Amino acid sequence: MKLYSYFRSSASYRVRIALNLKNLPYDYAPIHMLRDGGEQLKPEYRKLNPDGVVPTLVDGDNVLQQSLAIIEYLEETHPxxxxxxxxxxxxxxxxxxxxxxxxxIHPLDNLRVLKYLKHTVGTDDETKDAWYRHWVEAGFTTLEQHLAGDSRTGKLCFGDTPTLADACLVPQVFNAQRFKIDVTRFPTIQRIHDHASQLDAFARAAPGVQPDAE
Amino acid sequence: MKLYSYFRSSASYRVRIALNLKNLPYDYAPIHMLRDGGEQLKPEYRKLNPDGVVPTLVDGDNVLQQSLAIIEYLEETHPxxxxxxxxxxxxxxxxxxxxxxxxxIHPLDNLRVLKYLKHTVGTDDETKDAWYRHWVEAGFTTLEQHLAGDSRTGKLCFGDTPTLADACLVPQVFNAQRFKIDVTRFPTIQRIHDHASQLDAFARAAPGVQPDAE
Structure with missing residues (x-):
């Protein structure tokens, strides 16, 4: 399998976690989202992914898009x-x-949305950063309530075994921390993140250790 | 089963289509998203749905959130x-x-996002409407490429039989039309929408025929 990925993309990060949890080896094809106007928008890549987003997973003849659809596919093909x-x-x-x-949470804080806010709506950096923080904090507030109030929550989102939910939560916390959001305000999210991050499959998927990390 | 729904909510609309396609009867519990500051934000409803969004499906002891998770649940329990x-x-x-x-597409054009744009970012109505159109048109442009270019496309998104994809596409087109977007620019999307809308399960799920329609 070949994963088209950008080290900092949280949708790519989700799929890397899932591939690692299932012990599936894969080739890493870096797509630099900031270089040269965005490699994800080039015609060559758009043949694989018309949306011009990462990740794309190629498995034999199958070209798969959308991180959650890719993870469900992995779940069905490698149970x-x-x-x-x-x-x-x-x-x-x-x-x-x-x-x-x-x-x-994630769609509102995508690179293309932040770009549109800045360049088309014409917001200043302060308003753009407040926008980012608002959607993460609003989402984390209700997610914290969910997780803190549900008896199924364990060391991880569902008991102590990694699931699709953890594969989404850890990259979102990584993003929040990059934007200096105080995640300790959300103690269950923070605790699950800290536990998951230490697991080998998550550690190997972290942005900082990818081939294209900067 | 009981569905907490707002007639115009496209996430509710998706679940109504899925319930109808599976011939599952349900009670309709209207949650008015605009009345009284939004009934979805009231503490009573937030006990069922901490995010304060519709829909919520209650099936016996199970309280289910997020339209796509609900539809996958229906798929597993009523194959x-x-x-x-x-x-x-x-x-x-x-x-x-x-x-x-x-x-x-959908998360960027949610009511709460449009409200934040207007009241917090302080955009005028013209900028807000341009924002709405931008994300629908950008999403439809690539979706049209997908659907027009894939041999699996038939009368509907996947062959001629309704799927999860059609249950998402039809409500998104309804939204686009409400905002006066010219969907005929996306001929495959338009064609699939027109065919699906005439099917009984889709017709009975349409916003205009719900108990809370205005």
Missing amino acids: EPPLLPKAPADRAYVRSVALQIACE | EPPLLPKAPADRAYVRSVALQIACE
């Missing part, structure tokens, strides 16, 4: 170890945590 | 008729179309 629990209601719960991050 | 194809790569493709809408 062990599972990244989703067995019972449908628990699977829905884990997916809802992942989607809360992937749909309610 | 017939399926809303995902059989082969993992095809399932990933259908999910990626759904996620492109749910992660790349």
